[in-house]
Amino acid sequence: MASSTATRVQKRREVLRRAGLRPLQMWVPDTRRPGFAEECRRQSGIVAEADKRDSDLGSFLDAALDDLDDRAG
Template sequence: MPRIAPEDGLTKFQRYREARRRKGMKLLRVWVPDPAAPGFQAEARRQAALLRDAPEEAEALRFIEGAADWPEP
């Protein structure tokens, strides 16, 4: 059975994205470090060592703890 193109001319993904936009959502794409990449673990350890015992570390941990205790709706 032949497929019939939708009258709006949009693909399934375009319709999905448009529906999300109408609901006030915005598509966001983010590049993040690949933990399988060579050197990732060494760089993570290097950055963690820079923060160890720094005031920023304590601040970040307080924020994480507060977020974890956030009440459910």
């Protein structure tokens, strides 16, 4: 006799817990929601404008990349 879906899910979760994992619920933005794309554009514009005004940003990002390269190599 086949086990119910709930029983299979419970068994799978028990296996994962024994492996040291725990369940996690994560909420993410609903990209299908009306106005989502417009809000992304609005926020991106704010960030782009802030980046233009920050003259030290480029050198900071270059230094961070150099640091990552040094750690990887």
